[in-house]
Amino acid sequence: MSPVQSVSDKRFFRPGWFWAAPLAAVAVSSPPLSPWLQTTMAGHMLVQMPLLLLLGGAWGGRVTLLPAAADPWGLTGLVWFVGTHLFWWIPRSLDLATLQPGWGALMHGSLFAAGWALGQSWARAPFALQGTLAVHLVALLLAMGVIYQGALFVVCQSYPLEQQQEMGGLLFWGAGGLYLLLVVWAGIKLGGKKIG
Amino acid sequence: MLSAKSLRFFGFAMPLLTAGFWVGLIGWWTLGFTAFTATSHTFNLAGPLPRQAASLALVNHQGHFFSLIQPNGPYRLVYFHFLSCRQICPLLHSRHLEILRSLPPVKQANLELLAISVDPADTPDKLWAHLRHLDSPPNLVMAALDGPQPQSLQALGVSVVRKADGSYNHPAFSFLINPQGKMVLVVDGNTPPAQAARRIEKELP
Numbered sequence: 001m002s003p004v005q006s007v008s009d010k011r012f013f014r015p016g017w018f019w020a021a022p023l024a025a026v027a028v029s030s031p032p033l034s035p036w037l038q039t040t041m042a043g044h045m046l047v048q049m050p051l052l053l054l055l056g057g058a059w060g061g062r063v064t065l066l067p068a069a070a071d072p073w074g075l076t077g078l079v080w081f082v083g084t085h086l087f088w089w090i091p092r093s094l095d096l097a098t099l100q101p102g103w104g105a106l107m108h109g110s111l112f113a114a115g116w117a118l119g120q121s122w123a124r125a126p127f128a129l130q131g132t133l134a135v136h137l138v139a140l141l142l143a144m145g146v147i148y149q150g151a152l153f154v155v156c157q158s159y160p161l162e163q164q165q166e167m168g169g170l171l172f173w174g175a176g177g178l179y180l181l182l183v184v185w186a187g188i189k190l191g192g193k194k195i196g
Numbered sequence: 197m198l199s200a201k202s203l204r205f206f207g208f209a210m211p212l213l214t215a216g217f218w219v220g221l222i223g224w225w226t227l228g229f230t231a232f233t234a235t236s237h238t239f240n241l242a243g244p245l246p247r248q249a250a251s252l253a254l255v256n257h258q259g260h261f262f263s264l265i266q267p268n269g270p271y272r273l274v275y276f277h278f279l280s281c282r283q284i285c286p287l288l289h290s291r292h293l294e295i296l297r298s299l300p301p302v303k304q305a306n307l308e309l310l311a312i313s314v315d316p317a318d319t320p321d322k323l324w325a326h327l328r329h330l331d332s333p334p335n336l337v338m339a340a341l342d343g344p345q346p347q348s349l350q351a352l353g354v355s356v357v358r359k360a361d362g363s364y365n366h367p368a369f370s371f372l373i374n375p376q377g378k379m380v381l382v383v384d385g386n387t388p389p390a391q392a393a394r395r396i397e398k399e400l401p
Contacts (some may be wrong), residue, residue: 070210071206153385
């Protein structure tokens with residue numbers, strides 16, 4: 001099986017993204033865009049990081065590594081995505097990525113790879129697994145929002161306290177919005193079907 | 197080509213191995229899930245309390261050079277700041293003065309309050325000028341680092357980061373160091389001053 005192929009997850013097949021996604025990821029990770037995005041905590045965590053994940057996700061439908069038979073539910077890719085995401089949300093990791101260019105490059109590359117893993121695993125995953133992952137993400141954002149907004153000390157050393165609190169507010173309300181979207185998505189997906 | 201059985205095994209083992217990898221990596225990275233921030237990581241890495249404090253070469257507001265660890269020196273309550281800080285540091289100064297005033301006079305006399313600036317731009321002259329503005333007791337000493345000492349700070353358990361805007365992030369902790377050079381107590385910046393004073397009082401002779 002060739003490593004470059006169209007996978008069975010046709011919904012994620014985007015031929016134009018084969019070159020566009022990695023090139024856009026390099027642009028987002030390099031000057032002048034990257035330092036500009038990283039001047040604020042929100043720009044770093046709510047724009048640059050999700051953008052790299054999305055670009056990796058767009059690429060994920062085009063280039064596959066694990067054949068569907070070896071990863072039928074896309075679990076490996078989903079676990080890889082969760083692990084990478086959690087690692088870079090650790091304040092110490094984020095500080096290093098902001099302050100040291102080598103760590104920054106590692107973060108950008110690994111987030112693109114995590115998006116790629118998610119892109120090729122999402123459509124393979126059953127609805128219950130997709131829902132679990134989505135709820136996990138909303139819960140993580142909500143918890144981080146509460147921590148950042150409520151902490152009276154600097155959690156991430158690279159950013160001042162006021163940016164941290166602003167970020168907390170955005171995460172809190174953003175997670176609330178995502179939760180509503182999640183409910184709507186689940187409603188559409190189930191189409192009024194009874195579960196169980 | 198792998199057989200269907202091997203592929204099924206692969207599909208079962210790979211997610212487990214991947215999860216194991218991330219749990220192991222994050223566990224190691226956070227010192228066993230105990231230190232998630234740069235501040236807590238540096239502090240935990242320095243070791244449990246009480247511990248021998250790393251020495252720092254300092255210069256005080258009068259221009260005298262001295263070391264953080266001095267044999268038979270006073271008990272020192274150390275905190276970090278920088279003069280251009282307009283947010284947390286002024287609160288830290290008032291907080292420490294309040295802690296000092298909350299102690300009984302006998303205990304106050306046995307304690308030196310040592311405010312160490314992490315900014316190389318804070319010269320003894322500037323520290324002296326700043327000290328005159330504060331309603332400070334005689335046992336408050338302002339000091340600056342005598343040159344960059346990142347390894348000593350790290351060994352002390354203090355993480356200092358210079359941000360892109362030229363300001364600094366440093367812990368808002370109070371470190372109590374005894375005359376034998378041991379760090380015997382660390383109080384975090386969120387502890388109310390009266391409560392911090394009670395904890396410090398227990399450690400003082």
